[in-house]
Amino acid sequence: MNLLREWYDAIKDAQSVEQIEEIRISVFGKKGVLAEQFAKMKTAPNEEKSKIAQELNTHKSALMNELTARKITLQTLELKEAMKAESIDVSLFSSKSEAGGLHPVMETMDRIVEYFSSMNFAVKTGGMVEDDFNNFEALNLPKYHPARDMQDTFYFKDEMLLRTHTSPVQIRTMMNTQPPIRMIAPGAVFRRDYDITHTPMFHQIEGLLVDDEGKVSFANLKFILEDFLKYMFGDVEVRFRPSFFPFTEPSAEVDISCVFCKGKGCRVCSKTGWLEVLGCGIVDPNVFEAVKYKNVSGYAFGLGVERFAMLIHQIGDLRSLFEGDIKLLEQFQ
């Protein structure tokens, strides 16, 4: 049986799965050592046969165990080696997204529309080319009003114009439907102004709510705008300042505490600690008269989407928003 002893050492010394396989054949194969020993057993005296057989079987299973264990060990080692050969420098692959991105102004518009549509405001749109009645006259901006200076409005040769705000959509909606109304009008608007802080086209969202007379108050307007601004800008202070718009009365401008300096005063807020973000007011009776509404009350508000986007994303240059500049856009992947 010493003959079998050496195979224990051979298994222990085997360095590869291949060697183990060779050993398996040499020991357990048809012409292997074990087969040879079992064959020899036939020639042994009968009284010793069972003892030899027992001994051989013990070795057979012990060798098999040893062999299997060693094989697993070697397989694991070999797999490790193989994987080591596949090692890479992961830092080479720090990667950048290949995805595109949404335009910050459009994305901001989406967020604003999302708020108001969840408050059950309808979304209404209209054409960019408008007539004088819907853009001015019906909004209590008679022909001689100073805010209608030629410089501010793009006119066409046939006396049509490019809308200067999305309010014409509100007028058209009021002319086509009966109150109660709760709507926003998002879209592009046009003013004849082109410098660092003005572009001839920008985007607005205006809101309008109309219900029975005596039902809609300034306090209601305050409520929704405070809620909306906190949704957009997080934890900011909101301030209302009396102001003037021809289509609302009383009117107010709404400021939030500066998102850059937290109200301490910085370059963006001109040291005031406040940023102007909205205009609003109670709808002027002349507007209701123009659309032939009787015994109603309502509030309206309007905001510039670019201004919101620039504040939220801290974008410095307004004009860069209209250049399809990937340097800017890829920051919003």
Next chain:
Amino acid sequence: MIVTKSWLNEWIDLDGISTDYLAKTLNSIGLEVDRIQSYSVPNKIIFGRVLECEKHPEADKLNICQVDIGASTRQIVCGASNIRAGLDVVVATIGATMPDGTIIKPVKLRGVESDGMICSAKEIGLEDTQDGILELDSSIGEYTLGQEVSENSTLCDDLIEIELTANRGDCLSVRGIARDLSAAFDRPLKDKSVEENEDKRVGIGRILSLSHEPNLHVNLRYKAVDLKDLVLPCIVKLRLAQIEEKRETDIESVMLYATHSSGVILRAYNYSFFCEDNNTLAKAHLASDDNGYASIMAKEKASTVGIIQEDVSKVTYDEGTVLIEASYIPPDIISRKMQEVKMPSGPMYYRTSRGSEPELDQGLDFCLRLIDSNSNSSLYGGNIELGNDYEDTVISVSKKEIDKIIGADIDKVKITNILNNLGFSTTKSSSDKFVISVPRYRHDISHKQDIVEEIVRLVGIDNIPSKAFCFTEDNRLGDDYLTYKKRQSYRHKAAFSGFFESVHFVFDEKKVLQKYGFETLNEELELLNPIVNTLDTLRSTLLTGLLKAASHNSKNGYLSIKLFEIGSLFNSKREESLKMAMLFSGDRESQNLSNAGKPAKVDFGFFAQKLSDIIGDFKLREFETSHSLSHIYQCAEVMIDGKPVGELFRVHPTVEDDYDLDVTYMCELDFGKLPYGLKTATNTSKYQASFKDLSLIMPQDMSYEKVKTTIESANVNNLVRFYPVDRYSDESLGENMSLSIRFVLQSSEKTLEEEDITSSMDSILESLQSSLGIGLR
């Protein structure tokens, strides 16, 4: 509108009110503070008096001055042209650090010692008066020689710039703003009236007569003065510099200063302009001109009321008789007129079109007092006046109406106080009803809501509690909302497919549109007043904007440019429609290890694949487009459900050159025709699918479309789909090419056997052979 604290203080007592509190109050009553600027003068800059002033022996332009600075006298060399003995000046003494950082040290100028510097307003940190060294006088308040200038609150003032809304013409003067503050602070305006002793003066009636046409709604008031030795006080010069306005002559400067202070429109006229030859009686006539503007006429037009003064009637002399006119015309009359017949307007039109001050006497008195106390002029007594009766606007409103609009309970006494402080007179017709008469300077107030607005701004919006609105519910998800959601969904898909959303102006350049063969607006519908000639029309395509943006990015070093836009454009009839356009230029992806820094370029198939990621399945068919941006052999019409929705093409090589672009593909689709809605599922097979390739030999110029249609119309059993996978041609094939098509076969009833597959493939080959005459390789 620019005011300063000391200027306001001339009209209302601001004692104990800090500039911050003043600004906060202005904001809360609706006068938006745009800018606050504090003027401060550094230490060691003091008041002095020039005792002697001699020419420097070595330098023409320099003077050697002996300056009394209180405790002692200093010798200072000064180069200003207006230096002279007797002048009170500002002296920067040794050791002073000037606002620009210079430190004053003793120096020798051409051999003469100079112990300090006599300064101009700009040099000490005040506004630039542009006339040499600052000449001080009593207009800046009391001062003593040697005193620090920083202690003088008139020089070291706080400037507040207010952004006025268009309705508040009454606040276009220092007095007007003081009037609003008087309501906010509950402090009265200072009484400026002075009892004048006019006994010894010659009456103005002796030198001027005024005639007028009826019904011109103009108020006029004239005074006259024999002007002599007018010297602008120091504070007037400084404040005109602060409001950034300048006039050619001193008398014009006085008019401007008095108008800015009082709000009354003032003009100075050349007296002799109104006199006929050798006559000493001036005759002014108020008449309507050819265009219907109220005008002051003599032998020719002197001025248009509220609009502009003609140069010929202006005062060009320092000594002589001057007529001073205060005028008022209701703002709606002139702005309405301006709408009818445009005419050039002068610097005061901004005020008059928004409503100038109708209380003419207080402006005129202020102006004449200013001339009287700063010159040796003699005034004429009395005045010549043209009045107009105005009916007061009366508004009645109940407390209940006020509360309903505001949404809060406002105290009755508070309402009365606010209105009275603002100059409205109120009576009560019943316990709940206010009858309010509106002062004339508040022409913007005409109905209930205006009154509520006044109450809101003085109560303070911050003091109104917010309340949620209770609404009758209704379905508000209309078509416009669905279009909006569709647009949003496409934008998201495009962004996730690697494209950046861009937004361009809906303006474009007509020349460029025409150059590339796009339609443009009919001439009679064209823009009347474009802002620049590169944006002189409305765009009829999104493509040119994307190309411009791509070019811009290419110059910025981007090698792979993917952009899209969904936006409005206009046809020649100016009808608006919504389109979606995409551009893909250069590399398919960024350079990296996986592509060994050499990513493949975009090609037709790759771009079509990208488009399909966004808009779903479509078919392409050959197409000849109407514009010249497209490559003539790589242009297709995009078909969805058998209907054309737009075009897809490679950009023409010369256009690529024009825009400095690498190989570029674009598409433009009619957004309204793109599908949006719910998808329906079909039953799918649970059995294994089989793949089979056929390599067909066919003429190179045969369109795949033909092959496709033939196979489709053969109605082959179990054929699920098929698609081209390889295309090959070489010399041995001559005019032919080899096209490999992969067929996917699957049955919903069983796993297909070999013979099923063979039979299907045979029927495909049969139909190709019989219809097109092509077959296997």
